[in-house]
Amino acid sequence: MKILGVDIGGSGIKGAVVDTKTGELVSERVRIETPQPATPEAVAETLKKLIEQLGYSGPVGCGFPATVHHGVAFTAANIDSSWINTPVEKLFTEITGNNCYVLNDADAAGIAEMAFGEGRNVQGVVMMITIGTGLGSAIFVNGNLLPNCELGHLILKDDIAEHYCSDAARQRLELSWGKWGKRFNKYLHRLEFLFNPDLIILGGGASKSFEKYADKIDVRARVTPAKTLNTAGIIGAAMYAENMIAQTQKTCSKPVAAKSKSESAGNGEQTKDKTASAKSKKVKPAKN
Numbered sequence: 001m002k003i004l005g006v007d008i009g010g011s012g013i014k015g016a017v018v019d020t021k022t023g024e025l026v027s028e029r030v031r032i033e034t035p036q037p038a039t040p041e042a043v044a045e046t047l048k049k050l051i052e053q054l055g056y057s058g059p060v061g062c063g064f065p066a067t068v069h070h071g072v073a074f075t076a077a078n079i080d081s082s083w084i085n086t087p088v089e090k091l092f093t094e095i096t097g098n099n100c101y102v103l104n105d106a107d108a109a110g111i112a113e114m115a116f117g118e119g120r121n122v123q124g125v126v127m128m129i130t131i132g133t134g135l136g137s138a139i140f141v142n143g144n145l146l147p148n149c150e151l152g153h154l155i156l157k158d159d160i161a162e163h164y165c166s167d168a169a170r171q172r173l174e175l176s177w178g179k180w181g182k183r184f185n186k187y188l189h190r191l192e193f194l195f196n197p198d199l200i201i202l203g204g205g206a207s208k209s210f211e212k213y214a215d216k217i218d219v220r221a222r223v224t225p226a227k228t229l230n231t232a233g234i235i236g237a238a239m240y241a242e243n244m245i246a247q248t249q250k251t252c253s254k255p256v257a258a259k260s261k262s263e264s265a266g267n268g269e270q271t272k273d274k275t276a277s278a279k280s281k282k283v284k285p286a287k288n
């Protein structure tokens with residue numbers, strides 16, 4: 001399928017139409033500056049502009065820099081705090097007039113790398129760490145994703161890990177690649193101690209400069225920059241949309257007589273929405 005994938009970041013919103021079978025971009029890659037302040041409405045309008053610029057109409061997959069449970073954002077570490085409890089999927093769908101499917105940005109990048117990049121055919125535990133304004137993380141066990149793990153928020157050296165060794169921290173503290181690499185290596189050791197991954201794939205801005213700090217990394221696991229580099233988020237988002245469409249079709253094609261009691265309260269989508277909004281009322285904003 002050819003689906004628009006979008007990577008929503010703190011500084012830019014990037015998108016392209018993706019051939020989900022091959023992982024190739026089949027349109028130009030468009031980037032629009034993220035509006036400031038990046039409020040839900042302003043970002044949704046920018047997404048609409050991006051879709052129009054590509055002359056696209058159809059389903060849209062969006063990677064988003066926060067935890068996203070059933071289409072609702074629950075955290076806002078590096079984005080405007082007004083996103084917390086925002087039904088992102090619903091908002092984007094309403095404003096753009098296209099069905100939007102939203103997931104965490106690091107999960108999206110990981111999905112792409114597992115299908116077309118370094119994680120392809122890799123069994124065991126694979127971690128994807130994206131190094132940008134924050135530290136994004138995704139864990140795969142035998143190719144299956146554990147969604148929304150927030151390992152950039154581990155405490156390291158009395159600090160939140162992403163404050164200590166994200167790419168934004170490197171720039172803010174004006175660290176050389178070597179000095180920053182030593183910090184990042186500490187982070188990887190912490191992850192290795194906790195999760196024992198077989199492979200760690202690095203994505204995001206700092207993964208492009210991997211050779212400048214590779215000599216500082218000495219964890220046991222193999223560490224490698226992502227093959228799909230800065231298009232991973234776009235490709236993975238499109239793949240997620242395709243997957244969600246397939247799941248919805250499966251749910252909708254179930255014969256009515258076969259429905260269980262709980263299902264008969266509504267179709268899969270409605271049940272999902274209820275769960276999400278019920279959950280969203282209870283959740284407290286993330287502090288970091």
Ligand code: BGC
Binds near residue numbers: 066130150162
């Ligand atoms: C957020 C994650 C996100 C990462 C990369 C972190 O601050 O908490 O959800 O994946 O930044 O954007």
